[in-house]
Amino acid sequence: MNVAIIGGGAAGFFLAVNLKQMAPQARITIFEKSRKVLAKVAVSGGGRCNLTNSFREVTDLKQVYPRGDKLLKRLFKVFSPQMAYEWFEAHGVRLVTQEDQCVFPQSQDAQSVIFCLTRLARERHVEVLTGRGVDVLRPEKNTTGSNEPEATIGYRLVFQDGCCSESCYDYVAVTTGGSPRAEGLRYLADLGHQIASPVPSLFTFNVSQCGITALMGTVVEQVQASIPATNFKAVGPLLVTHWGMSGPAVLKLSSHGARYIAEHDYRFTVLLNWVDRTNTEAVAEEIRKSMRENGQKQLASVRLYHLPARLWSFLLERSGIAVDKRWAELSKKEINRLVNTLCSDAYAVDGKGAFRDEFVTCGGISLDSVDKQTLESKVCPGLFFAGEVLDIDGVTGGFNFQAAWTTAFVCAKSIAKKMAG
Secondary structure (H helix, E strand, O other), X not given: OEEEEEOOOHHHHHHHHHHHHHXXXXXXXEEEOOXXXXXXXXXXXXXXXXXEEOOOOOOOHHHOOOEOHHHXXXXXXXXXXXXXXXXXXXXXXXXXXXXXXXXXXXXXXXXXXXXXXXXXXXXXXXXXXXXXXXEEEEEEEOOOOOOOOOOEEEEEEEEOOOOEOOOOEOXXXXXXXXXXXXXXXHHHHOOXXXXXXXXXXXXOEEOOOXXXXXXXXXXXXXXXXXOOOOOOEEEEEEEEOOOEEEOHHHHHHHHHOHHHHHHOOOEEEEEEEOOOOOOHHHHHHHHHHHHHHOOOOEHHHOOHHHOOHHHHHHHXXXXXXXXXXXXXXXXXXXXXXXXXXXXXXXXXXXXXXXXXHOOOEEEEEOHHHEOOOOOEEOOOOOEXXXXXXXXXXXXXXXXXXHHHHHHHHHHHHHHHHHHHO
């Protein structure tokens, strides 16, 4: 049985090595359009590869998977995050779980993951061909000459250089990752698959007005970021950059609001609750307490909620309050303005970060086009999908790689079962 895997990334390699173990008789070939495999693994997590998450702080998968949560809840019963952890450790990659529940190789080097997957592919005789971008999938039909409808018996691959594969593949798995443009999925749409229009997911915010970029390098550990008049919000660290805002809070918000933000051409308002407190009266009382305890001190010298000094002064000025004013001199109106700035500070976003920051795409093969149990195409028998090519994406923190491992394992299991008859 010949199996073609289109895409030499995390999902492609994981599918290949697991399928080869489940079905040793399978002849598996990975086709990668670039000259380098597992490129995304190499750069993820700052080169350390955040390959999964403990999920201990996740109470609902919707929190971390804006799209695909229901499907993954089902598939995690087949291959869970804990199973992924154990799989990598069993295959020589020692892992560590950080305080934020992100899981990294103990080596703190993505090459540990790459070496593991490429070594297993080599040992299990998986053929890997680079520089082979697939342009068309051509179904091969039976030619029995009977009156029965023709059935697909395999696929030939037509590459971007116009050449056609010599072999007819009994099964094909598409693991090409997210496509930034719908044109990249045209060959799959032509076969009858529904495509959820792809748009960038994890990205940073450009904020060119109001002078906040002067605080570049400032990190606030717990900020709530939201988009007014929507249900999109996220909590986590925020980093001020020379172009605007980044950090987990921003990246999570960009993921949850990906389609909304794209529809608004990346121009919208973001509300920041710098102190992550929803009870504004409690914040006002904290200010009044500081007035009583630090009455003769200047406002700039006593920072509330351990906010960074430069940010605290910036927020005071943003509230129309002089930084050298004494705490005891705050008026009721100034208290109200400061509470509003701390809890509901609005910024105009006028664009997203450059594409190099975007490691995830929202959209892809609609989940309505695949069997929810096996991830086999509903319109093309023997064709499977795994990884980000599906309309599944997660927030930052190892969740996207976990989706890749799980969907790839499910595909491998499904193909092996079909081979066994």
